[in-house]
Amino acid sequence: MVGQAARLLHQRGILARLGHPGAPPVGQAFQFGGIGLDLTTAPESPLHGVSTSQQELESALAARADEMGVDLRRSTELVGIAEGPDRVTARVLDGAGPAEIDAAYIVGCNGAHSRVRDLAGIGFPGITDSTVVSRSAEVTIPAATLVPERAELELPGVGALGLYRWNRTPRGAWSMLPRASGTLLVSALEWEHDGNGDDSDEGPATVPEVAAAIERVLGSRIPMSAPAGPGPHQLRRRRGRNTRIAETYRRGRILLAGDAAHVHNAVGAPGLNVGLQDAVCLAWRLAGAVRGTPRLLDGYERERRPAADRVAVHTQAQTLLLSPGAEVTALRALLSEWVREPVVVGRLATLLEGPDVRYPCDADAHRLTGWFVPDIDGVDHHLDDPRPVLFDLGGAPAERPHGVTVVELAVAAPPVGALLVRPDGYVAWAADESGPRDATALHHVAVALGSDA
Numbered sequence: 167m168v169g170q171a172a173r174l175l176h177q178r179g180i181l182a183r184l185g186h187p188g189a190p191p192v193g194q195a196f197q198f199g200g201i202g203l204d205l206t207t208a209p210e211s212p213l214h215g216v217s218t219s220q221q222e223l224e225s226a227l228a229a230r231a232d233e234m235g236v237d238l239r240r241s242t243e244l245v246g247i248a249e250g251p252d253r254v255t256a257r258v259l260d261g262a263g264p265a266e267i268d269a270a271y272i273v274g275c276n277g278a279h280s281r282v283r284d285l286a287g288i289g290f291p292g293i294t295d296s297t298v299v300s301r302s303a304e305v306t307i308p309a310a311t312l313v314p315e316r317a318e319l320e321l322p323g324v325g326a327l328g329l330y331r332w333n334r335t336p337r338g339a340w341s342m343l344p345r346a347s348g349t350l351l352v353s354a355l356e357w358e359h360d361g362n363g364d365d366s367d368e369g370p371a372t373v374p375e376v377a378a379a380i381e382r383v384l385g386s387r388i389p390m391s392a393p394a395g396p397g398p399h400q401l402r403r404r405r406g407r408n409t410r411i412a413e414t415y416r417r418g419r420i421l422l423a424g425d426a427a428h429v430h431n432a433v434g435a436p437g438l439n440v441g442l443q444d445a446v447c448l449a450w451r452l453a454g455a456v457r458g459t460p461r462l463l464d465g466y467e468r469e470r471r472p473a474a475d476r477v478a479v480h481t482q483a484q485t486l487l488l489s490p491g492a493e494v495t496a497l498r499a500l501l502s503e504w505v506r507e508p509v510v511v512g513r514l515a516t517l518l519e520g521p522d523v524r525y526p527c528d529a530d531a532h533r534l535t536g537w538f539v540p541d542i543d544g545v546d547h548h549l550d551d552p553r554p555v556l557f558d559l560g561g562a563p564a565e566r567p568h569g570v571t572v573v574e575l576a577v578a579a580p581p582v583g584a585l586l587v588r589p590d591g592y593v594a595w596a597a598d599e600s601g602p603r604d605a606t607a608l609h610h611v612a613v614a615l616g617s618d619a
């Protein structure tokens with residue numbers, strides 16, 4: 167998981183459940199379309215990241231939801247929606263047969279093929295690149311030795327193989343990712359229009375098929391086999407790639423979030439970052455709406471669609487950079503020169519961390535307003551709060567709005583005097599030192615958030 171979502175989960179204590187008790191680490195190196203980025207040269211905006219499996223993350227989120235009294239129903243399929251002026255009814259099928267669930271709103275967080283989106287009649291425009299085939303398998307490579315300090319795999323007869331990144335060759339791209347269990351996730355990307363993507367494979371993917379794809383791309387045979395034990399072990403073939411964004415995130419009482427609202431290439435791992443941030447942005451707005459402030463829902467798409475647009479841009483750019491062709495090689499050569507400039511690394515790190523989109527705010531708003539809360543010592547510990555949090559770092563107005571949690575923090579050389587942080591971690595208001603004008607602005611912002619009515 168890459169980017170701000172890692173900090174978001176830290177703020178909620180969910181990373182600790184995943185065995186990461188401290189703040190998420192700042193990466194030293196990353197990649198953009200397989201071009202290495204030395205993040206230690208970036209002047210600011212380091213990139214956060216945490217290694218976990220999606221299954222473990224989902225279990226941790228489910229455990230927290232359960233503790234908070236959420237009624238989580240497994241094996242319950244949504245099959246229909248009936249919308250009235252004040253309520254909406256979900257028609258579901260579970261083990262006991264058909265049932266109806268009455269609600270104020272329905273949020274479709276049901277993935278790329280969202281039934282909710284279809285039932286609401288919301289289009290999903292975008293592009294499908296059907297020339298690309300990706301294959302991946304979780305395997306063991308018994309002859310290989312892991313060299314963690316160089317992030318390489320040493321294989322007799324083949325040499326050193328770079329880990330954790332896409333490696334481009336004239337025939338496609340390959341990657342190898344060590345797993346905590348000691349296995350490796352190996353992946354190959356091939357483009358059919360260059361005659362490299364063998365499309366003769368039918369039926370479920372197999373380890374020999376993935377090994378053959380790696381051999382075509384890499385030019386060397388890597389002896390690999392399925393791991394011992396019951397699994398499940400990842401094994402997949404995927405033809406085509408989609409970049410699509412829902413034509414609207416809301417129709418009446420029906421809303422969309424995560425992959426139901428946007429899909430893009432997985433390169434750079436932006437999916438959970440953008441999807442989890444949709445969820446937290448919508449959550450406090452929905453809570454306000456059901457308590458009587460429905461206007462709060464208006465800001466959801468305004469804030470989140472530009473983030474999805476930005477992810478669509480950088481994932482398509484990264485996919486192009488991995489594809490074969492002399493022009494792409496030339497573009498990579500230029501970009502490889504530019505990423506030696508700290509300012510370029512910083513821009514790319516900010517793009518991947520965020521994305522680099524400021525939420526709409528007044529033209530004269532403080533420079534931190536509209537951005538994810540900066541990494542100030544002690545702030546993250548106070549952000550598992552359903553209400554906005556006013557941090558007084560020595561410059562908050564004496565008059566505090568109602569409905570916000572106030573935290574006084576003593577920080578050496580604070581970068582700002584006071585901050586109002588929304589439940590989704592974004593700064594709603596900030597001031598360097600407070601005068602009467604700031605107190606009025608703070609009050610207005612708190613009212614806009616539904617807190618100081």
Ligand SMILES: Cc1cc2nc3c(=O)[nH]c(=O)nc-3n(C[C@H](O)[C@H](O)[C@H](O)COP(=O)(O)OP(=O)(O)OC[C@H]3O[C@@H](n4cnc5c(N)ncnc54)[C@H](O)[C@@H]3O)c2cc1C
Binds near residue numbers: 244277278282425
């Ligand atoms: C190969 C691959 C690798 C990836 N790697 C990464 C990575 O390293 N990092 C990263 O951040 N992201 C990664 N992603 C993207 C990430 O997996 C998705 O962005 C993320 O899972 C989206 O979450 P979601 O909850 O929106 O949808 P999903 O995870 O698709 O969940 C949707 C849920 O809705 C349920 N559902 C569907 N229809 C119905 C219905 N009618 N009734 C009831 N339930 C229904 C489904 O069963 C499912 O549980 C990767 C994706 C792929 C394909």
